[in-house]
Amino acid sequence: MPSFMKLASFLAAAGLAVANTVTFKSLDDTARTIVFTPNSGMSAIDTITVPGGQDATVEFPHGWIGNWYAVSDGADNVPGMLGEVAFNGWNDVTFFDVSAIVNPNDHNGVKEMWPAKGETPTSGCTVFPCNNAYYIWDDVQTKATSEQDLICTLGSGTLTRRNVEKDESSPSFKRDFINGRWTR
Numbered sequence: 001m002p003s004f005m006k007l008a009s010f011l012a013a014a015g016l017a018v019a020n021t022v023t024f025k026s027l028d029d030t031a032r033t034i035v036f037t038p039n040s041g042m043s044a045i046d047t048i049t050v051p052g053g054q055d056a057t058v059e060f061p062h063g064w065i066g067n068w069y070a071v072s073d074g075a076d077n078v079p080g081m082l083g084e085v086a087f088n089g090w091n092d093v094t095f096f097d098v099s100a101i102v103n104p105n106d107h108n109g110v111k112e113m114w115p116a117k118g119e120t121p122t123s124g125c126t127v128f129p130c131n132n133a134y135y136i137w138d139d140v141q142t143k144a145t146s147e148q149d150l151i152c153t154l155g156s157g158t159l160t161r162r163n164v165e166k167d168e169s170s171p172s173f174k175r176d177f178i179n180g181r182w183t184r
Contacts, residue, residue: 020060020087020094020148023116024050024070027157031073032109034058038066050154063088067099070109070154080106081124083113083152084134084142096150097142098124099134108155116149126158 024034029052036045036058043061050056050070067084071077082099089095096113100106112124121143124133134141153159 020062020064021057021116022060022068022083022085022113022150022152023055023057024048024152024154025055025159026050026052026154027111027159028155029053030108030155032070032154033073033077034068034070035077035079036066036068038064042066052155060085060087068110068152069102069106072108072155079103080109081111081128081133083110085150087148093144093146094148094150095142095144096123097134098132100128101134101137104129104135111153111155113143113150113152115145115147116151117147118145121145124153 026032031049031051034048034050034056036047038044042064045058045060045064045066045068048056048058052073065086067082069080069082071080080103082102084097084099086095094115098110098113107128110124111126112122114120114122122132123141123143124130129135132141
C-alpha cells in the first residue's frame with residue numbers, strides 16, 4: 001500500500017481525515033458573538049466573535065449535533081434565530097437548517113446557511129419571514145448535503161454568490177427522519 005494510502009487510513013481511523021466546518025460571514029459592520037449549544041453527549045464548542053464585515057471559521061468534531069445563535073455587540077445574550085446542524089449523519093450526510101422556533105423576531109443574527117462548495121440547497125432568508133426556514137416543530141425544512149463545510153451568514157445585507165438560484169426542488173426532511181424516528 002503506498003505511504004499516502006497508509007497516512008489517509010491512519011487519519012481516517014483517528015477521526016482527523018475530514019473536518020466539519022462552518023464559516024460565519026458577517027454581512028454588515030456589527031460584531032457578533034456566536035453561542036454554540038451542543039446536543040446532549042456532544043462536545044462543547046467555545047463561543048467566538050465575528051467582527052463586522054469579516055469571516056470566521058469554526059471546526060466541529062465528527063458527528064457533532066447542535067445549534068448556535070448570534071448576539072450583536074452590545075445586545076443582551078438572548079437566543080435568536082438558530083443555525084442547526086447534524087454533521088456526519090446517516091450515510092455521512094450533513095443535515096442543516098435555519099430555525100425561527102426559538103425567536104422568529106431575530107432578524108439581525110443568523111440569516112442563511114448552505115454548503116460551501118455546492119451552494120445549494122439553502123436554508124434561511126435574506127429577509128424574514130420567508131418560506132425557507134424552520135418555523136414550527138417538525139417542520140419539513142431541514143436540508144441535506146454530502147459536504148462537511150457550510151456557510152452561515154449573519155446580519156443585514158446580501159452576499160454575492162456564483163451560479164446560485166434558490167433551489168426549491170432540493171429535498172427537505174422532517175426532524176423525525178434526521179433523528180431516526182421516521183415511519184413508512
